[in-house]
Amino acid sequence: MSINKFFEVEAKFAVSADTAVPDLLRLPQVKALGEPRVHELSAIYYDTEDLRLSREKITLRRRTGGEDDGWHLKLPATGGRVELHAELGEPVDGQFAVPEELLAQVRSVVRNHPLAPVAQVDNHRTESAVTGADDLPWAQLCDDRVTAHSLLPGGTSSTWREWEFELSEQLAGEPEGARLLQAATGLFIGAGARVSSSPSKLTSALGESANDAPLPTHLRDPGIDEDSAVAGVLEALRANRDKLVAYDPRVRRDEWDSVHQMRVATRELRSHLGTFSGVLAGEHVDRVQDELKMLARILGQARDAEVVEERFVSLLEAEDSGTVDEQARRHVREDMGAEYARAHRRVVAALNSDRYLQLLDDLDLLLAEPHTVAPAPAQPAERPKKSSPERVLLEQLEQAYRKLLKRHRDAVDSRYNEKVPLPVREEKFHDVRKSAKKLRYAAEAVGAATAVKTKRLYRACKSLQSSLGDFQDAATSRDKLLELARAAHRRGEDTFGYGLLYQREREVGRAALREYAEGVEEIRAAYDRITRRTRGKK
Known part of the structure; x- marks a missing residue:
C-alpha cells in the first residue's frame, strides 16, 4: 500500500453558527477565490484505551467523503504537522484494519496495545480555495459544521462550527505562508471568530470523557519528593525517553539527522543511568542499560555510515587537483550511500522488534516505579551524614x-x-x-x-x-x-x-x-x- 506524505500548516477558529465568512480577497496578495465546494465527511478516530496517541498530539482516523478519503495519520512537527495518507482498503471479517505502514509510524507510542474507535466526527464542510498573485493555490478555507460523538465510557455528543485556514504545500513552512496566516487571523477575528482553544476535532469530540481514561505507565505519578535527587534524575530520563519516542517515526521515514538525534537520546539515557547509579539501581536499571547499549550500537552503525557519506561528498567537492580518477570518485560517492541504506534497514528492523518495544515498556516502568538506592547505614562510631x-x-x-x-x-x-x-x-x-x-x-x-x-x-x-x-x-x-x-x-x-x-x-x-x-x-x-x-x- 502506498503512503502519501504532506506537511500541514493551518490555523483553527471557533465561530458561532451565524457568523458570516469575511471577504478573503481582502487578504494581501490574494488574487482570486475558487467556487465553494461542499463535502459530507465522516471520520472514525482510533486510539488505545489510555489514549496514548491523543496524549502525544497524534491523530489517527479513517475518513470517508471528500477528495482525500482514506486513513489519515497526523504527527506533530516543527511549525506544523506531518500528515500521512493511506487508502481505505477492504474490510476483513467486517472490520477495517489500520494499515501496517501507518501503524509502524506510531509503534513506539502504542507498542502492542490494541487500537479501537474512540470518537466519530461527522462534518458538513464548505471549502473555498485561495489563489495568490502568482496564480498558484495559496490556501483554502474550510467552513466546518461538526457533529461529534465520544465513544469513550461516559462520552457525549456535541456540535460546533469552526473555520480551518490551511496553507498549500507551496507556502507551508515558508515566511510568506506565516505572513498570510497572520493576516488571515486578523481578518477572521475582526469578523467575530476566536482562535480555537482545541488543537483538534478529536480533542473537542472527546471532551470531558478523556479525563476518565487511564494514564499510560510513563505518566503515572512515581510518588517521589519533587526536591529529591531522584526527581532530578527522573526528569532528565523522561526528557530523553520522550525524545527517543518522538524520533522513532522520523528514523523510519529516514528524515535528515533523525538517526543522529535518536542515537543521542539513547546514549544520554544510558549515560544518566550509569552516572547516577548512586541514585537509581537494581536489575531493572541494569537491563535497561544493556538494551540501550544494543540500540545505540545499531543506530551508531547507520550514523557512522551517514557521517562518512557526507564527508566523502565534501571531500570530492573540495578536491581540485584533478588526480582522483572517475572510478575512484564513483566509489567514494556511491559505496557509503549503499552502506548507509543497508544500515538503515537494520535500524528499522530493530525498531520493529519485540525486544525494542520491551525496552520502551521497561523505560516507562522505570519512570513510574523507580528503584532508589537506600543510604548506607552509619557505623556506630560515626555521626550520620546529612543527605x-x-x-x-x-x-x-x-x-x-x-x-x-x-x-x-x-x-x-x-x-x-x-x-x-x-x-x-x-x-x-x-x-x-x-x-x-x-x-x-x-x-x-x-x-x-x-x-x-x-x-x-x-x-x-x-x-x-x-x-x-x-x-x-x-x-x-x-x-x-x-x-x-x-x-x-x-x-x-x-x-x-x-x-x-x-x-x-x-x-x-x-x-x-x-x-x-x-x-x-x-x-x-x-x-x-x-x-x-x-x-x-x-
Whole structure:
C-alpha cells in the first residue's frame, strides 16, 4: 500500500453558527477565490484505551467523503504537522484494519496495545480555495459544521462550527505562508471568530470523557519528593525517553539527522543511568542499560555510515587537483550511500522488534516505579551524614569529572608515542570524548535537579566533545577510505586518489586537536568554579 506524505500548516477558529465568512480577497496578495465546494465527511478516530496517541498530539482516523478519503495519520512537527495518507482498503471479517505502514509510524507510542474507535466526527464542510498573485493555490478555507460523538465510557455528543485556514504545500513552512496566516487571523477575528482553544476535532469530540481514561505507565505519578535527587534524575530520563519516542517515526521515514538525534537520546539515557547509579539501581536499571547499549550500537552503525557519506561528498567537492580518477570518485560517492541504506534497514528492523518495544515498556516502568538506592547505614562510631539531593548528585558529578581527567592524561601521555599504534592513540582521544559527553549529561541533570549552576561546565564539555567529534569523524572517514582503496587494489584500479583523500582527512583530524588542551582547561575551570561554590555540600 502506498503512503502519501504532506506537511500541514493551518490555523483553527471557533465561530458561532451565524457568523458570516469575511471577504478573503481582502487578504494581501490574494488574487482570486475558487467556487465553494461542499463535502459530507465522516471520520472514525482510533486510539488505545489510555489514549496514548491523543496524549502525544497524534491523530489517527479513517475518513470517508471528500477528495482525500482514506486513513489519515497526523504527527506533530516543527511549525506544523506531518500528515500521512493511506487508502481505505477492504474490510476483513467486517472490520477495517489500520494499515501496517501507518501503524509502524506510531509503534513506539502504542507498542502492542490494541487500537479501537474512540470518537466519530461527522462534518458538513464548505471549502473555498485561495489563489495568490502568482496564480498558484495559496490556501483554502474550510467552513466546518461538526457533529461529534465520544465513544469513550461516559462520552457525549456535541456540535460546533469552526473555520480551518490551511496553507498549500507551496507556502507551508515558508515566511510568506506565516505572513498570510497572520493576516488571515486578523481578518477572521475582526469578523467575530476566536482562535480555537482545541488543537483538534478529536480533542473537542472527546471532551470531558478523556479525563476518565487511564494514564499510560510513563505518566503515572512515581510518588517521589519533587526536591529529591531522584526527581532530578527522573526528569532528565523522561526528557530523553520522550525524545527517543518522538524520533522513532522520523528514523523510519529516514528524515535528515533523525538517526543522529535518536542515537543521542539513547546514549544520554544510558549515560544518566550509569552516572547516577548512586541514585537509581537494581536489575531493572541494569537491563535497561544493556538494551540501550544494543540500540545505540545499531543506530551508531547507520550514523557512522551517514557521517562518512557526507564527508566523502565534501571531500570530492573540495578536491581540485584533478588526480582522483572517475572510478575512484564513483566509489567514494556511491559505496557509503549503499552502506548507509543497508544500515538503515537494520535500524528499522530493530525498531520493529519485540525486544525494542520491551525496552520502551521497561523505560516507562522505570519512570513510574523507580528503584532508589537506600543510604548506607552509619557505623556506630560515626555521626550520620546529612543527605541532600545536591550532595548525592555532586558526588556523581565528581566521579564523572575524575574519569574524564584520567582518560585525558592517558591520551596525552601516548599522543606522540610512536611505539603505540596510531589507531590505539586515536581511540584514547575518542574515550576522552565519551567521558566529556557523560560529564556534560551529568552537568545537565545536576543543573536541572538542584540550584547548582552548571551551564558553564555543560558548554565547556559540549565544546570539547564537538572538536573531538570532528577528530573522530575524520579518523572514521580515513578508515573507510582505506577499505575502499584496498577493494580498488583488488580490482586492479588506481588507488592514488584514495591516498590523497586519506591524507586530507589526516590533516583535518590534526587540526581538530589543536585546541584540545584549551578545551580541557576550560572544563577544569568550570568544574573548579562549581567546587568553590558548593564546598561543604559533598
